[in-house]
Amino acid sequence: MMFKLFGKQKKFNAKQFTQKDVPQQLYTKCDNCNDMIYYEDLKLNLDVCPKCSHHIPIGAYRRLEITLDPGSFREFNRHIKTGNPLDFPTYEDKLAKASKASGIKEAVITGYGDIQGKRSVVCVMDSNFMMGSMGSVVGEKITRAIEKSIKHKIPLIIFCASGGARMQEGIVSLMQMAKVSSSLKKHSEEGLLYISILTHPTTGGVTASFAMLGDIILAEPGALIGFAGPRVIKQTIRQDLPEGFQSAQFLQDHGFLDKVVHRKDMTRTLSKILKIHGGE
Incomplete structure (x- = not known):
């Protein structure tokens, strides 16, 4: 009944979002590993990716x-x-x-x-x-x-x-x-x-x-x-x-x-x- 009422739900896919979809000064994307990084974490890490150590x-x-x-x-x-x-x-x-x-x-x-x-x-x-x-x-x-x-x-x-x-x-x-x-x-x-x-x-x-x-x-x-x-x-x-x-x-x-x-x-x-x- 609920399925008929609201229809088929789209599966969430993080890959569908691009850098433009993310508000400025909130998240950024590492050019090396493509991981999304919280801006404040990146700043505290001296603009080095916490995941792959890429020096941005x-x-x-x-x-x-x-x-x-x-x-x-x-x-x-x-x-x-x-x-x-x-x-x-x-x-x-x-x-x-x-x-x-x-x-x-x-x-x-x-x-x-x-x-x-x-x-x-x-x-x-x-x-x-x-x-x-x-x-x-x-x-x-x-x-x-x-x-x-x-x-x-x-x-x-x-x-x-x-x-x-x-x-x-x-x-x-x-x-x-x-x-x-x-x-x-x-x-x-x-x-x-x-x-x-x-x-x-x-x-x-x-x-x-x-x-x-x-x-x-x-x-x-x-x-x-x-x-x-x-x-x-x-x-x-x-x-x-x-x-x-x-x-x-x-x-x-x-x-x-x-x-x-x-x-x-x-x-x-x-x-x-x-x-x-x-x-x-």
Whole structure:
């Protein structure tokens, strides 16, 4: 009788729901295991999936929040504005959209910050802004950060996350590779410490320049690290490539970086390195 009255009931299927069906700031979905994660649990776990330990990419200010001592960050060169040196069509519109979507003015944030009481110059790239691509302002801000590290004789830390050089700026973008690398050479000659941390993804011209020039090179688990994509490499060398050869773990196993560090251990690891470098 009840069946006739109300009709056949549809069987509940969790898979029928998509990310768009879930209210913002309530649940999110892991890109790796597709598990639904309560937003507050994810935040407490430093944006690492509790189920599969996938390190979800995070914005620059979030990175600073979970890494530095509370209230210690002092940003500089915040208002440097990107131009359009090649008059590339629609570039200004893309920059405006990227700024609105990410909440930042360019693909890197620079400033002073403390890690368990140790002062450093910190640069954090943000893949939410045009995939963290390196244009003239990114190169200029990082170069100025290196110069401040030299001036004040304090360590330099760069969190890298980039799709490479920014095509809209052509040769101007590529010149940043040489500019930043040249400044790092002076930094090294002063006997100062540079720690490079590779996050997902670190590719292209950033990998080919300052990302791989650290005195100590760390990486987050699962980070994609490389210059060109697998297809281009395979076509160039005409050989089959090892499985996962551009992953952080593979690069550590083959000596391209010093250590893969879980996000929850990053602050403690950096603190130890800074204390050793400072002679404590």
